[in-house]
Amino acid sequence: MNKPVVLITGAGGQIGSVLTERLRLKWGKENVIASDIRWSPLAKEGSFEILDALDIKRLDDIVITHKVTRIYHLVAILSANGEKDPLRTWDINMNSWLNVLETAKKHQLERVFYPSSIAVFGPHNERVQTPQNSNLNPTTVYGLSKVAGENWATYYNSKFGMDIRSLRFPGLISYQSPAGGGTTDYAVDIFHKAVLSEPFACFLKNDTRLPMLYMDDALRATIELMQVHPTKLNPAISSYNLGGLNFTPKELTSAIQKVIPTFKATYEPDSRQVIADSWPDSINDSDAQNDWNWKPQFDLDKMCVTMIEELKKKYSAQMSDSIAKA
Numbered sequence: 564m565n566k567p568v569v570l571i572t573g574a575g576g577q578i579g580s581v582l583t584e585r586l587r588l589k590w591g592k593e594n595v596i597a598s599d600i601r602w603s604p605l606a607k608e609g610s611f612e613i614l615d616a617l618d619i620k621r622l623d624d625i626v627i628t629h630k631v632t633r634i635y636h637l638v639a640i641l642s643a644n645g646e647k648d649p650l651r652t653w654d655i656n657m658n659s660w661l662n663v664l665e666t667a668k669k670h671q672l673e674r675v676f677y678p679s680s681i682a683v684f685g686p687h688n689e690r691v692q693t694p695q696n697s698n699l700n701p702t703t704v705y706g707l708s709k710v711a712g713e714n715w716a717t718y719y720n721s722k723f724g725m726d727i728r729s730l731r732f733p734g735l736i737s738y739q740s741p742a743g744g745g746t747t748d749y750a751v752d753i754f755h756k757a758v759l760s761e762p763f764a765c766f767l768k769n770d771t772r773l774p775m776l777y778m779d780d781a782l783r784a785t786i787e788l789m790q791v792h793p794t795k796l797n798p799a800i801s802s803y804n805l806g807g808l809n810f811t812p813k814e815l816t817s818a819i820q821k822v823i824p825t826f827k828a829t830y831e832p833d834s835r836q837v838i839a840d841s842w843p844d845s846i847n848d849s850d851a852q853n854d855w856n857w858k859p860q861f862d863l864d865k866m867c868v869t870m871i872e873e874l875k876k877k878y879s880a881q882m883s884d885s886i887a888k889a
């Protein structure tokens with residue numbers, strides 16, 4: 564098989580910054596082009612293009628110049644930030660996606676990846692082990708845009724014979740880059756406070772259970788899904804449910820305290836609580852398990868140990884850097 568030439572849009576974000584690294588390792592630096600609306604340190608390690616994904620002409624030029632064969636479209640305004648300006652969120656989330664779809668169709672790209680989200684679900688779904696085939700009734704503009712985005716993917720697949728693949732990501736937890744304006748961000752922020760020996764004020768109630776996943780598992784899921792033979796995938800599934808972990812802020816605090824016993828958290832819910840209350844507690848991902856053998860590898864304790872170790876290394880490297888510069 565020829566190696567694909569990959570373009571990642573929104574590569575500077577939480578998923579993109581680590582997915583770019585992973586795909587560069589897999590396919591070679593020369594075959595992975597990171598792009599974002601603003602400069603990112605990814606530019607130091609390989610090909611990088613400034614791209615406003617609302618600019619279809621620029622997108623088209625990049626695809627032609629680099630002979631791109633696959634796109635991972637990671638541009639999006641997430642749930643909490645999205646509510647601050649609903650029409651702008653809709654514009655960016657939908658029109659950037661339609662630009663990618665049109666460009667992929669024009670150049671007959673081999674494959675496209677679209678991240679969907681647990682935000683497609685709403686308060687009327689089964690909350691525990693939310694099934695794949697639920698009625699989708701989201702309450703946020705981000706969720707509305709992801710439902711529409713999934714449907715557009717199915718439309719392009721069936722009408723134009725394209726191969727667009729998608730996952731419904733739960734809250735993603737990573738140490739490499741900050742979370743970007745979502746309702747699940749607390750589960751990243753909490754680790755930074757714990758490692759810095761500071762108390763954490765959580766913006767959700769202590770018993771709000773949400774589906775989550777460690778980034779390493781999310782990346783593996785993405786890479787595995789994109790490699791599966793097309794006949795293994797169910798064309799009736801617009802985006803695969805992806806489960807892994809689920810926990811409450813209190814459970815996460817206790818798991819962190821096993822490693823850092825002095826850590827303390829308080830719970831001060833804000834407007835994000837309403838969004839969290841409309842989402843599932845946990846996800847049924849049996850279709851992903853059956854169709855392409857999805858299996859997460861990180862449980863809560865393993866994730867906490869890894870996050871804390873990695874963040875300690877990161878902060879002590881930053882400290883040595885600033886001492887060296889002083």
Ligand code: SER
Pocket residue numbers: 641642643679680681682705732733734735744745746747748
């Ligand atoms: N992490 C996202 C959010 O909170 C969910 O996909 O918006």
